[in-house]
Amino acid sequence: MLTFRTGQLEKSPPKRLDTASIDRSLVPPCQAACPLHMSIREYIDLVAQGRIMEALQVIRDDNPFPSVCAFICNHACEDKCRRSQVDDPVSIRALKRFAVEFGGDRMVQLTAETTKKESIGVVGSGPAGLACAYYLRKLGYPVTVFEAQPEVGGMLRIGIPQYRLPPAVLDTEVRRLSSLGVEFKTNCRVNSLGNLFEQGFKAIFVTIGAQQSRRLGVPGDDLQGVVDAITFLREVNLGLKPVIGEKVVVVGGGNVAMDAARTALRLGARTVNLVCLESRPEMPAFKADIHEAVDEGVILNCSWGVKQLCGDKTVNEIQLKRCSAVFDAQKRFNPVYDESITTALPVDTVITAIGQSPQIPEDFHLRIGRGSTIQIDPVTLNTNQTGVFAGGDAVTGPSTVVQALATGRLAAIRIDDFIQRKYPRPAEEEIKSLIGELSAQTIEYIKKIHRHEPPVRDPQARIKEFQPVENVYNWEEAINEARRCLRCGAGAEVTFQDKCATCLTCLRDCPYKVPVLDSRGTLQISADQCQACGICTAQCPAKAISLRKPYFRRTIEDELEHIGRTKNANNLKPLIIGFCCQYGLFGTGILSALWRSTKAGIAFVPALCVASVEADHLLRAFEIGAEGVFIAGCGDECARQNTTFWVNDQIKRVQKVLKEVGLENNRLQFYAPQNKTENPADWLDGFANQIGSLYLNSLIKEETRRDSR
Amino acid sequence: MIVAEQKPLPEIRQMIAPYKRILILGCGTCMTVCDAGGEREVTFMDNALRLMQARDNKDFHEYSEFTVKRQCDPEFMDILLEKVKDFDAVLSMGCGIGVQTVAEKLDIPVLPGLNTSFMGASQEQGVWDERCSACGDCRLDDTAGICPVTRCTKGILNGPCAGVKNEKCEANKEINCAWVLIYKRLEKTGQLDKIRREYPMRNFRAIPRPRRLTKTSAGGISHG
Numbered sequence: 001m002l003t004f005r006t007g008q009l010e011k012s013p014p015k016r017l018d019t020a021s022i023d024r025s026l027v028p029p030c031q032a033a034c035p036l037h038m039s040i041r042e043y044i045d046l047v048a049q050g051r052i053m054e055a056l057q058v059i060r061d062d063n064p065f066p067s068v069c070a071f072i073c074n075h076a077c078e079d080k081c082r083r084s085q086v087d088d089p090v091s092i093r094a095l096k097r098f099a100v101e102f103g104g105d106r107m108v109q110l111t112a113e114t115t116k117k118e119s120i121g122v123v124g125s126g127p128a129g130l131a132c133a134y135y136l137r138k139l140g141y142p143v144t145v146f147e148a149q150p151e152v153g154g155m156l157r158i159g160i161p162q163y164r165l166p167p168a169v170l171d172t173e174v175r176r177l178s179s180l181g182v183e184f185k186t187n188c189r190v191n192s193l194g195n196l197f198e199q200g201f202k203a204i205f206v207t208i209g210a211q212q213s214r215r216l217g218v219p220g221d222d223l224q225g226v227v228d229a230i231t232f233l234r235e236v237n238l239g240l241k242p243v244i245g246e247k248v249v250v251v252g253g254g255n256v257a258m259d260a261a262r263t264a265l266r267l268g269a270r271t272v273n274l275v276c277l278e279s280r281p282e283m284p285a286f287k288a289d290i291h292e293a294v295d296e297g298v299i300l301n302c303s304w305g306v307k308q309l310c311g312d313k314t315v316n317e318i319q320l321k322r323c324s325a326v327f328d329a330q331k332r333f334n335p336v337y338d339e340s341i342t343t344a345l346p347v348d349t350v351i352t353a354i355g356q357s358p359q360i361p362e363d364f365h366l367r368i369g370r371g372s373t374i375q376i377d378p379v380t381l382n383t384n385q386t387g388v389f390a391g392g393d394a395v396t397g398p399s400t401v402v403q404a405l406a407t408g409r410l411a412a413i414r415i416d417d418f419i420q421r422k423y424p425r426p427a428e429e430e431i432k433s434l435i436g437e438l439s440a441q442t443i444e445y446i447k448k449i450h451r452h453e454p455p456v457r458d459p460q461a462r463i464k465e466f467q468p469v470e471n472v473y474n475w476e477e478a479i480n481e482a483r484r485c486l487r488c489g490a491g492a493e494v495t496f497q498d499k500c501a502t503c504l505t506c507l508r509d510c511p512y513k514v515p516v517l518d519s520r521g522t523l524q525i526s527a528d529q530c531q532a533c534g535i536c537t538a539q540c541p542a543k544a545i546s547l548r549k550p551y552f553r554r555t556i557e558d559e560l561e562h563i564g565r566t567k568n569a570n571n572l573k574p575l576i577i578g579f580c581c582q583y584g585l586f587g588t589g590i591l592s593a594l595w596r597s598t599k600a601g602i603a604f605v606p607a608l609c610v611a612s613v614e615a616d617h618l619l620r621a622f623e624i625g626a627e628g629v630f631i632a633g634c635g636d637e638c639a640r641q642n643t644t645f646w647v648n649d650q651i652k653r654v655q656k657v658l659k660e661v662g663l664e665n666n667r668l669q670f671y672a673p674q675n676k677t678e679n680p681a682d683w684l685d686g687f688a689n690q691i692g693s694l695y696l697n698s699l700i701k702e703e704t705r706r707d708s709r
Numbered sequence: 710m711i712v713a714e715q716k717p718l719p720e721i722r723q724m725i726a727p728y729k730r731i732l733i734l735g736c737g738t739c740m741t742v743c744d745a746g747g748e749r750e751v752t753f754m755d756n757a758l759r760l761m762q763a764r765d766n767k768d769f770h771e772y773s774e775f776t777v778k779r780q781c782d783p784e785f786m787d788i789l790l791e792k793v794k795d796f797d798a799v800l801s802m803g804c805g806i807g808v809q810t811v812a813e814k815l816d817i818p819v820l821p822g823l824n825t826s827f828m829g830a831s832q833e834q835g836v837w838d839e840r841c842s843a844c845g846d847c848r849l850d851d852t853a854g855i856c857p858v859t860r861c862t863k864g865i866l867n868g869p870c871a872g873v874k875n876e877k878c879e880a881n882k883e884i885n886c887a888w889v890l891i892y893k894r895l896e897k898t899g900q901l902d903k904i905r906r907e908y909p910m911r912n913f914r915a916i917p918r919p920r921r922l923t924k925t926s927a928g929g930i931s932h933g
Contacts, residue, residue, distance in 0.1 A: 498778070503742035508834040541747035542737060614749070619756035623763045657757045660718040661764050 025549035026435040026489030026527055030077035030092065035406035038062040040077055040092055041487060047095050048482035049582050049606070050475075056103035059096060064134040064405060065173045068127070068156060070097035071165045071468070074286060074400045082488050085438045088451035090484050094470070097454070098478040105172060110179045115140030118202035118419050122146065123190045126154025127401050128207040128392030130174070131408025132415075133182045139416050143182050144201070148189035150238070154209055155393070156401065158234040159256070161263045162466040167237075192363045193388055203387045203415045206366070206374065207408070210393035212359040216251065216352050220309030229260040229353035236263055245348020246270040249318050250298075251306055252353030253283040256398075258290065260351045261298045265463045273345055275301045277323040277335050292469060295459040301345075305337050309350060319344045358394040366390070371397050380424055381407075381414045389415055435489040436528040445512040446531065447639055452481050483583050483639055490549040491530025492537055494523060499544035506536035506545060511640050533640055534612030538650075547608075556605055556617050563603040564624035574627035574695040575601055576688060579613045581633050582606035602688065611646035618654045618668060622661075627698075628691030632671045632680065644672060664694055710830070711739040711804045712837045713746065713823040718757055721800065724820045725758075726768060728798035733758075733822070734789075734811065735776030736803040743837060745823050746802030748776040754802065754822060780807025786814035793817060845916050851903050853894035860887035866908045 030040040039058050046055035059066045073093050081089030120136050122129045125147040133143045151157050152174050156165060178184065190196065196204055213228030215221055225245065229252070235242040248269040250261040253276030261272045274293070276283060280302045283290060294300065304320040311317065322341035328334040357372045367384040369375040374383060374390040381389045391407035393399055417424050455471045456462075462469050473481065491514075494500050502523050507515040514529045515536065525536070527548065537545045554562070560577070567575050605621075607613050610633040621629045631647050647670050655665045671683055725731055733751050741747030751774045762769055775792070777785040780803035789811075793799070798818045801808040805825040812819040827839035842859045848866070849856060858864045862880040868888030872879030876889045895901050 499737060499748070501738060501741040501747070503747075504831075505744075505834065541744050541749045542741045543748040543752075614752075616749075616752045616756040619753070619760050623756060623760040625763075653753075657718060657760070661757075661761050663764065 023549050024493065028435055028488035028490075029080040029082055030488075032434055033076040033080040035076070035400075035403045036062055036409065037406075038077075041485065041490060043099065044090060044092065044095060044482050044485045045487065047099055048479055048485065050479060052099050052102045053106070056099045059099060060108070064131045064409070065127070066096065067100045067169045068165065068173060069093070069402055069405070070100040071169060072160060073402050076402070082435075082438055083484055083486055086443050086446045086486070087448045091451055091453065091481050094454040094473060095478060095482055097470075098473045101472050105176075108176060110176060112137040112180045113140060114142055114181065116142075116419070118142075119144065119200060120415060121196045121199075121201035121204045122207065123193075123196075123204060124154060124207040124209060124392070124394070125152040125184065125186075126207055126209050126392055127156055127404035128408040128411070129154065129205065130177060131405040132205050132207065132391070132411045133408075134177055134180065135409050135412030136415065137177075137180045137182055139412060141416075141419075145182060145184050146188045146190050147184065147186045149234075150187050152184050152186060154207075155211075158237045159211075159230060159259075160237075161233065161259050161266075162237065163262070163266065163462070163469055164259070166468060191361060193365070193385065197387070203389065203418055205408075205411050205415060206364065206383070206388060206390040206394060207392040207404075207411075208358065208360070208394050210356045210358040210373075210398050212357050212372075213352060214355045214357065216306055216309075216354065218306050218308050220311065220315065221352075223309055223311050223315040224313055225311070225315040225348060226309060226350045226352065229256045229351050230356060232260055232351050233263060236267070242267075244269055247273075247346055247348045248351065249273045249275055249345055249347045249349075250351045250353060251275050252355070253278045253285060253302070254353065254355070254398075255285045255289060256356070257351075257353035258285045258293050258298075260353050262293050262296055262463075264349070264351065265296055265298065266466055269349075271299065272297070273299045273301055273347075275304050275306065275318070275320060275345075277303065277305050277326045279303050279326075282326060292456070292459075296463045297459070304343070305335060307339075307342060315347060315350055317344050318347045318350060356393075356398050358397070360394065364388075373397055380418070381411050382418070387418065389418075438486075439529055442512050442514065442529040442531075446486070449480075449484050449639065451484070452477055479583070487532040489527060490547060491527055491532040492525050492534070492545050492547055493527065493530075494525060494544050495546045496542075496544045499542045501542050501544075503541060505539050505541060509535055509539045509646070511535065511642055531640075532608075534608040535643075535646055538612040538614045539646070550608070556607060556613065557620070559605045560617065560620050560624060563605070566603070567625055573601065574691055575603065575625050576628045576630070576691055577603050577605060577621040577624075577626040578629070578684075579605045579607050579610060579617065579621075579631045581610050581638070582608060583634070583639075602684070609640070609643060611640075611643040613647070613650060615650045615653045618650065619657060622658070622663070622667075627695045628667045628669075628687065630669045630671055630684075630687055634672065644670070666690060667694060710742055710828065711806070711825060712743045712827055712829045712839075713740060713804050713825045715745055715750070715754065715802075715823055716821070718761060721754075721758070721820075721822060722761060722768075725770060725798060725800060728770070728818065730771045730773075730796045730798075732773050732775060732789075732793065732796040732799045734780065734799050734801050734803070735774070736780040736801075736807050737776055737778040740780075740803055740807070740823065742831075744835065746804075748774075751776055751802055754800075780804075781810050783810060783814055786811060789815065844911075845920065846911060848908070851906065851908070852891045853898060853900065853903075855887055855891045855894060857887050857891065860890070866911060 028041045031037055034040065039062055043055040043058040046058060063069055070093065075093040077092050078089040083090050119142040122133050122143060122145045125145045129145055133145050136143045149158060153170050156170055193204055211230055213230045232242060244264055244267055246269060248264040250257050250264065250272065257274060257276065261274050264272050280300065303323050305323040307319040307321045309315050309318055320343050322338040323335050324338045325336045326333065360366055360368055360372065360374055365385065367375045374395050376383050376390050376395055381391055383390050389411050391411045392404045414424060454473055456469055457471060500523060506525065507523065511533065512529065512531055515523055515525045518524050532547055534547060537547060563577060610631050613631060618629055633643055633647060651668055651670055654668055658665060658667060669687060673680055733755050735748050735751035736746050744750065755772050755774050758772055779785055780801060793815050796817060798820055799811060799815060800820050800822045801811050802822045803811065804823065808819055808821045828841045828843065829837040829839045831837055839859055841856060844858050857866055857868060861868055862878050863870060869886050873886040873889060876886055878884045878886050892904055895903055
């Protein structure tokens with residue numbers, strides 16, 4: 001009710017006194033699922049707008065090593081993506097990789113001042129250790145990282161094959177850490193924590209991972225030619241070129257087994273058989289990994305257990321027995337074998353990948369719990385020794401990279417709490433509320449656009465080398481994929497209930513039928529269902545509705561003011577102002593041409609959706625001196641239906657005013673390309689010509705009027 | 710609900726010509742719902758007037774916007790009393806009732822920005838139909854909830870007349886004959902006997918204008 005707008009033409013433009021700039025959005029499921037709680041919705045939207053560097057900035061804010069995650073994250077976010085209720089989840093990891101590869105090392109902040117004097121030691125340079133070091137540096141602590149291996153990176157370096165994470169990517173991230181001021185001590189195995197304290201470290205973060213492979217425990221597992229996967233992968237990654245035979249059998253069904261099998265192929269193994277207890281759907285490895293391994297020629301032998309390994313000194317046969325069930329009724333690992341069904345495979349090399357456990361040096365004097373892991377306080381991450389914190393695989397057992405990064409970040413915060421004697425505070429994400437499920441009705445109204453998987457290289461070509469399997473999206477693919485995001489939790493809400501006259505305009509206009517009247521007759525816009533198209537915010541006659549989180553750099557009003565000032569400074573005539581969909585425009589290849597072929601005198605205003613451009617924005621454009629105004633949408637490429645209808649509605653209203661003012665109707669036009677091949681620049685040229693001649697006409701009319709006076 | 714439409718811009722321009730500083734005053738109730746004078750329309754009017762003067766290059770006015778919940782209650786005007794010192798005139802985007810209430814309260818000219826049309830109902834988004842004439846003597850029980858006073862072009866109480874053709878009115882072939890509608894609906898609801906009733910004559914002159922409705926004992930204000 002109480003908006004007060006004042007000012008005259010050349011003064012400051014009208015500003016809306018609402019809360020449009022305040023983020024009232026709910027936490028989307030992707031963000032909640034991510035151990036790092038990355039602002040996924042935000043960066044996906046920035047990618048969709050073609051603002052890739054800004055997207056990368058958002059990614060870097062939440063993730064110390066975005067390029068590592070871009071290559072090998074297990075993307076829990078995609079599993080929870082609500083788009084999967086409509087068609088398929090948004091390809092979040094691949095989009096992150098696009099942003100990371102697009103931006104590279106540009107605009108990276110590499111400064112961290114040492115503001116604290118307490119130095120911190122990090123034992124182990126895996127993802128958890130590196131993340132902890134990164135955030136401790138950001139907090140101003142001097143940090144030293146100790147690594148037993150010759151190279152920094154822990155499992156990222158020695159456990160993950162190079163075709164999944166190119167070493168150059170890891171090198172870049174480690175270099176960034178060095179330039180932040182983190183000190184690395186490689187080839188330096190820590191044997192005693194007390195020693196570190198004596199050297200002056202005030203707190204220690206133990207993150208030595210889980211690198212001890214389990215043994216098979218069957219006859220013959222000590223024969224030559226039997227190697228555990230961790231050792232095998234480490235040797236390959238450190239360039240030691242281990243010798244393998246032609247016939248390789250990998251035992252295990254997890255991700256490490258997949259890595260080992262695919263690495264063996266790349267080292268030249270003729271056949272690679274994979275033997276695992278689990279049936280194919282039960283296999284713990286990621287589905288995409290299994291799929292890629294099979295494409296490359298790995299033969300899966302599911303539901304088999306190893307009976308024994310045979311051979312004289314060197315292994316030459318592996319005998320298998322049928323595994324009838326892996327888990328018992330309590331879902332615990334308890335395999336049952338059917339000894340009557342057996343088979344055998346000839347073999348030169350057996351690689352075992354049946355799980356790893358941490359190996360904690362006794363001299364650390366840490367309390368050890370189940371599965372040889374370090375026992376810690378789940379909130380403070382403190383061990384039984386004061387000042388010693390622990391995290392990563394050494395605490396949880398084998399887990400994911402992103403989980404390790406999250407633990408590292410938390411450890412840095414907790415170590416800071418410890419040094420500064422602060423009470424540990426809960427994470428911010430725990431306070432915010434989460435978004436619910438999509439309803440069947442909303443799903444029905446959402447346009448189905450299927451996921452575009454990033455292209456993968458040909459299996460026969462890729463097993464010849466250690467280059468990445470997956471290619472990066474190109475510009476157009478990335479933007480189209482990012483546009484599939486439903487912007488969960490950022491939708492419209494009746495911000496000013498006292499203004500709402502319950503006129504039902506939003507209820508009638510919403511393309512997804514989200515606003516409803518509740519049983520008391522009050523209008524409700526469900527945050528769970530809204531897709532944040534912004535149509536209702538433009539249509540609401542009381543201006544009572546706003547988006548919980550607006551996605552534009554500047555409001556349309558600010559953008560117009562900016563154009564007005566530029567125009568006055570440069571005296572551009574005739575001026576043409578175009579309102580364009582901020583998604584279609586920048587990259588889909590349809591409207592990008594329009595943007596790129598911008599000529600002097602043509603200004604663009606990006607809009608959340610062309611249907612959310614209000615009639616008074618169009619009037620304002622004419623008022624600041626535009627001779628012609630157009631709205632450009634994506635036509636059939638639009639993710640919503642009926643946007644054209646709303647645009648035409650606004651155009652008709654404004655054309656009526658133009659007539660009353662004495663301006664021609666065709667000074668305001670709507671443009672939507674008919675097909676993908678149409679070049680919008682051609683249309684724009686035509687429009688500019690039309691406006692040019694109208695402008696000349698009006699000048700002549702003006703002259704005659706002046707003369708006749 | 711009261712339905713109105715915006716006056717043509719040139720007419721408004723003429724009205725405001727003598728005044729420099731103008732407050733465009735919106736109404737947050739009926740005028741918001743009928744898309745004529747809500748906060749969005751106030752901005753629209755503001756921008757349209759600014760555009761007009763930017764193009765004409767003469768008669769510069771200063772425009773300000775303000776929207777109150779309802780213009781037809783004098784208390785809402787109290788919040789305007791302070792602000793109104795800065796203005797030479799108010800362009801009210803309220804219905805005729807609003808314009809008058811504002812004018813009674815303020816000592817500066819109050820100009821109507823809208824033409825108040827009728828009391829009506831929304832058919833769909835952006836379409837309104839007249840439904841009531843506020844005759845003060847409601848007979849909708851006899852006419853199956855369809856008002857012949859409003860919806861019959863002649864307003865006759867014992868219809869239909871002889872002008873009905875194909876169920877349409879002779880005055881406007883787009884309009885359904887109200888009495889045909891009444892007949893059909895009486896039939897549908899099993900009250901067809903009501904059509905046989907003879908309606909007593911109505912005395913239109915008996916209603917003194919302007920009317921006043923007093924629901925409390927404090928009805929002592931004199932008619933304005």
